[in-house]
Amino acid sequence: MEKNFLERALNVNRRQFFSRASAGIGSLALGSLLIPNLFSGRSDEDEASMVGMPHFAPKAKRIIYMFQSGAPSQLESFDYKPMLRTMMGQDLPESIRQGQRLTGMTADQAKFPLVGSFYDFQQYGKARAWVSDLFPHTAKVVDDICIVKSLFTEAINHDPAITFFQTGAQQGNRPSMGSWLSYGLGSENENLPSFCVLVSKGKGNGQGVYSKLWSNGFLDSVHQGVQFMPGADPVLYMGNPAGTDKQSRRQMLDQLETLNQMQYDKMGDPEIITKIQQYEMAYRMQTSVPEVTDLSNEPDHIIKLYGPDCLVPGTYAANCLLARKLAENGVRFIQLYHQGWDQHGNLPNEMAGQAKDVDQASAALVQDLKQRGLLEDTLVIWGGEFGRTNYCQGKLEFDKYGRDHHPRAFSAWLTGGGVKAGMVYGETDEFGYNVTKNPVHVHDFHATLLHLMGLDHEKLTYRHQGRRYRLTDVAGKVVNDLLA
């Protein structure tokens, strides 16, 4: 009885509560109209729903990044500084250096003797861009490219600097740029990895290029870069093991998928689904990769365009040609590395060799993409991780000098996919040491690349360990001047 009474009392109260509360809930609802994303999910979930496609109409659908590992000297390539020749041997003024920290390699030098380029420069194209004699083929395509002379970075040593360029952070463990694009835009061609890596090695002093540079970091492992090796087996572990034919492979994969699916139903770990997809993709790649890496059908004039080395597997020229084929086949991000640009000594000699390795093929790639119409939506980038000092490292000899690392100003060029062609952007002082106009930070560079790919760099985020991460960390501005 008592229980009934209590229940009744509670019921009355509940009824009253709901009838009274209706107006309150109504006004809550009214108020909620002012919060756009209240019921459509948190704002980062909203951003998550944008993952897999551009945020806005993109100018570029894919990127070929010809990374010159080791940092080519801007002073022997695109940043013409005649004054360094006239001031040869004189000490770098402190008013220019402004306390810039130096690497352990030159920090102890008593003097910082300025040294001019061993190589001459000429002006080319509509923009009258200065290009050194080391890059005659690039000079021919200046009307198609945009030379940026005002890049700057924060790191002064190779590994942090290259990691910064590749991942937006110096410390490593973040996803590589290619992984971010794969994550943000999804795959175009399901038969090839959306992020491919090609490494070549010049004879100059080289620096390490490790797989951490194409790591997916905290992103799903499907976004990891896949390295293509020269030779008969371009992608490791992709072929069938000895004694296994295509049919038994297929059966094995089907059985494996059943097992994986069972495990997924039980555990719900999305990495299991990734694994199933990866196996399937690897299976399809058994056909698609040999197709794309087969360069035997390239006509003679294409081979001449890239230079005869383009058929020697593992060379930079071969990688450029392969990059074009991968771009044609819908690979989102094709990362090339050419090692050997770290000229601390014997620069004129070594750099000539490096330039010879890359000049013709780099220019050829631009031309080849252009004539196929692919430059309309392919973004091509050429550059290293920082620049080199305007003063000599070690003994100063006019034909044998060396240059140390310099983060404050260096050059790169880009073209295609929405980039303003035939332009030289940014300026440095007459010492080539500081940027005097239109500086472009690495974060700005990333923001601009993402913008060209149709992605808002502030919205391309991934939640990890309690906070959202971006390629551009908490900085970066789109350099609108570079946009066509």
Add this chain to the structure above:
Amino acid sequence: MKLLKELSINLIIGLNALILFLLVFETQIEIPEILRVAGRTHPLLLHFPIVVLLLAFVLKFFEKYFSIEEAAFRKIVRFLLFAGALTSAATVILGLFLSQEEGYSGDLLQWHKWIGVAVSFISCGLLWGFQENISSKFLKTGMAISSIAVLVAGHFGASLTHGEDFILAPLSSGAADENFVDLTQAVVYNDLVRPVLKEKCYSCHNPDKAKGQLVMTDLDALLKGGKTGKLFVAGNSDESLIMERLLLDVNHKHRMPPKGKAPLTEEETALIRIWIDQGASFSAKLSDYASGDEIHQIVKSMYAGGPAPEVYDFEAADETRVNNLNTVYRLVSPIAYESPGLEVTFFSKSNFDTKSFEEIKPVANQIVYLNLSGMNVTDTEMKLIAGFPNLRQLNVNYSEVTDKGLKELSTLKHLNSIMVAGTKVSVGGITSLTGLPNLKRIYAWNTGINSADSKSLAKKYPGVLVDTGALETDKDTLTLNNPQFLPKNAFFRESFQLTIKHPIHGVDLIYTVGGSNPDSVQPKKYEKPIFIKENTIVKAKAEKGGWISSKVVEKNYQRSSIKPDVFSLKTTPAPQHKGRGGASLFDLIEGSTDILYASDGNWLGYSNQDFIVEMGFKKPVVLKEVLLSTLTSTALESFPPSEIEIWVAYGGAPLSLAGRIKIDMPGEKSPIERKIIACPTVNNQAVTSLKIIAKPLSKLPSWHKNKGKAAWFFLDEILIN
């Protein structure tokens, strides 16, 4: 209570008298500091008359509804009217004090002031009328008038504080005129700088409220400046007052806009700085500035990047339907988030057929980008493509497209670029495309069109770019790269098959065996692997029509038929040139002669120390020859050893010296090369142990730039036959 009432009446009368006084002598009054503080409470106090007077009106209006005892009701209304008259009079006085501060003038202030005064007087009148029991009708009308007056005065007051279009600003600022500045025509001051001033400065610096006696709304006043002086010095932003104020710390009392008001963004500040530095012109256009100028960058980031993306006027296709069209060989995807346009790409020629193409017909209306590069696209598909009315870009590179197929495309009014590289199309087909109204670019490299055709097409259709590509490189003659020898090793045991390879197809590989130059003798074309069983020099070069022949590459193949069963280095090589120890000497792998690779791991290097190695053979061997493969490079300071000794033994006998020779040194101009040096002969003796001692040159020759220093001795292999 009575006392309080009396006091209030007196206060009201007194305050209103003060109002009259202040109004009459407005121009001559000076307000002491303490009253200025009081004046600044005007914006606080003003809320009381508004609420109290409105409340009195509302109560009176709903009098019947309350069914309160009449006497009590009268008391309430009277109380409110008292309060209303008192607070409105006080508010007016404080307002008059405040208006004496600098920065308040203009029509808006006059309206606000006189209506405010009217409110105070009307509320006095109402109080009087209520006491005198005038008719309810009059009372209600009077109360309505006072209510309206108090609202109007309030509105004018708010406009003074927040700016005239404060209330409607959220509606008008989103309107077309401000957000869509045509940057090609924009006048820097009027279209770019003025909107910033309007948004961030006008509310305090206008004719009605000229803080610091500064009015920015018209050009003359802007140039005149304010109390502190001129606002800017044309051409010099560093000297300009406005920049100083904009850049002060946010807590500084002179900082503009003051703390609590929206500050200028970085871009807006930069824009004003550039405008001043460039002479503060009121007529200069954005297009007058050089294209690389910083201002373009700033303006672009303020007014979103580049031209606005194309907005499509068609409906989006059903999302599920779009998703279902995706296979591993066909990508159908919106070009961007929430865009109705679709991009469609096909992959894998062997998985492409007309049927798979027809499946995308349901979304024909939405396809904007179509990529069929390398697919088996025939005229049948081209007919279907003609039914994609919104197509912008079509890629049919390396397909089976013909001129006839291109003619089908005449319906594609929006098409702006087409790629037909590597197809059989000719001038006829391309000409049929030029009629398309939006077509801008045709990529027709590697087709039936040559650059002459493209030039004449460019003349005829100036708006259309026909790119026929870089076939001109055919004219350049390039040097073929060198042939490659396989296996790569220069040393062999008994015999081997030599393969000569070249990466480029269709080259002729010409070779000789025995040292004569391939140019000089009857060419021997390489067809099948060459069998080599003794020391042989092979020379080869590559030839192909349209190319310059490669350099002659040569390789000296050296036999090393005997490998010792045991060996040990008695002296250790220099740490930077230690190779793989003794194993490097019997692995048949030669070291590179490229000086950059002197430490490639195949050379053992000795300096200031003799090279000593001992070898043992299980079965006695008869030594015909013992050779050292060494490196000569003056640049690397690498020379042959000055002296070589050979020691031999048979069975358990101790080693005995079998021979010693001195070696001639190379001259100053000698090339970098791998040199085979013969050790002293051993007279065909059967031996079971062998020891070699090689002494590096102790001093570099006098012609060397580092003369006197100890030379290096590098070796990569010991050859025993």
